[in-house]
Amino acid sequence: MDRSLVIFVGALLTFSSSWLGLILFPYWQLQDQPPYQDTAAGGEAYPRPLAGQALAGRRVYEANGCLNCHSQQVRSQKFGNWWEDGVMRTGADIRRGWGARRTVSRDYIYDRPTMLGTLRTGPDLANVGTRYSEAWHHVHLFNPRAVNGWSIMPPAPFWYAREKVVGGQKSDRALRLGREWTVDPGYRWTPTDDEWAAVVAAHGPALRDAFAATHPGVIDLESPSGLRQLYAFWLTTEEEDYQIVPAAEADALVAYLMELRKAETPLPEAKE
Numbered sequence: 001m002d003r004s005l006v007i008f009v010g011a012l013l014t015f016s017s018s019w020l021g022l023i024l025f026p027y028w029q030l031q032d033q034p035p036y037q038d039t040a041a042g043g044e045a046y047p048r049p050l051a052g053q054a055l056a057g058r059r060v061y062e063a064n065g066c067l068n069c070h071s072q073q074v075r076s077q078k079f080g081n082w083w084e085d086g087v088m089r090t091g092a093d094i095r096r097g098w099g100a101r102r103t104v105s106r107d108y109i110y111d112r113p114t115m116l117g118t119l120r121t122g123p124d125l126a127n128v129g130t131r132y133s134e135a136w137h138h139v140h141l142f143n144p145r146a147v148n149g150w151s152i153m154p155p156a157p158f159w160y161a162r163e164k165v166v167g168g169q170k171s172d173r174a175l176r177l178g179r180e181w182t183v184d185p186g187y188r189w190t191p192t193d194d195e196w197a198a199v200v201a202a203h204g205p206a207l208r209d210a211f212a213a214t215h216p217g218v219i220d221l222e223s224p225s226g227l228r229q230l231y232a233f234w235l236t237t238e239e240e241d242y243q244i245v246p247a248a249e250a251d252a253l254v255a256y257l258m259e260l261r262k263a264e265t266p267l268p269e270a271k272e
């Protein structure tokens with residue numbers, strides 16, 4: 001008997017029902033979701049579409065695979081387990097400070113594509129705009145290990161320029177970062193023995209005074225332990241002649257990260 005028609009119709013029904021249930025029906029339900037506006041409170045509409053630099057920054061985020069390590073979705077109080085005193089609790093995302101509430105479909109109405117993500121090698125970024133300053137983000141993007149020594153996030157020194165300081169005055173936008181991170185962008189630099197000896201010979205006493213001005217205790221330049229202390233201090237001081245300044249991509253990306261504030265504004269449908 002020729003069953004090809006039965007197989008064809010069966011397969012069609014199977015695939016079309018899942019397409020109807022998982023794609024078309026949710027699309028009909030959610031396609032016209034308007035932004036939320038609490039008129040009684042006179043609040044602004046939420047969410048707002050991205051514009052300008054933040055919009056450009058979203059493209060940098062998309063193009064550089066941030067999505068592969070970072071999600072943008074806060075789970076509700078009912079999900080995400082952890083154990084405390086032998087009792088299982090839920091709501092790990094909110095406890096970690098990733099958002100004040102769960103995220104819902106309305107949070108994403110202007111995101112095309114949405115960057116929900118599936119992997120969390122790094123923390124969730126749905127609400128990262130509320131957590132740090134712009135300056136923090138620049139230092140972290142330039143080299144994540146300058147902030148967290150254990151970070152496995154790739155550094156992005158190619159979004160920053162290492163420039164000679166002109167006229168002895170650093171730019172306001174220069175990263176406030178010790179020379180160990182800035183001499184060889186992307187790496188943690190240490191001087192050779194000869195270079196270090198030259199620094200001690202030329203600047204030893206001045207460095208000792210600079211240390212004393214900002215730290216308790218006095219460094220003894222004659223002792224090996226004092227010199228080790230001076231060495232560690234010198235690496236954390238900024239380079240005098242060079243500065244690291246953000247280029248366009250870094251500015252755009254940081255503008256985007258600062259706009260990620262998804263679970264901040266309350267929404268009636270996001271109860272937990």
Ligand code: HEC
Binds near residue numbers: 067125
């Ligand atoms: C290989 C995986 C990986 C990739 C790719 C990656 N990150 Fe990360 N990211 C991490 C890890 C791990 C951390 C946590 C350690 C740290 O702070 O560096 C992190 C932390 C962060 C944080 C701080 C979050 C917080 O709450 O402390 C931000 C912001 C961030 N990443 C942005 C980005 C952006 C933007 C990109 C794309 C340019 C990116 N990451 C690409 C792994 C990654």
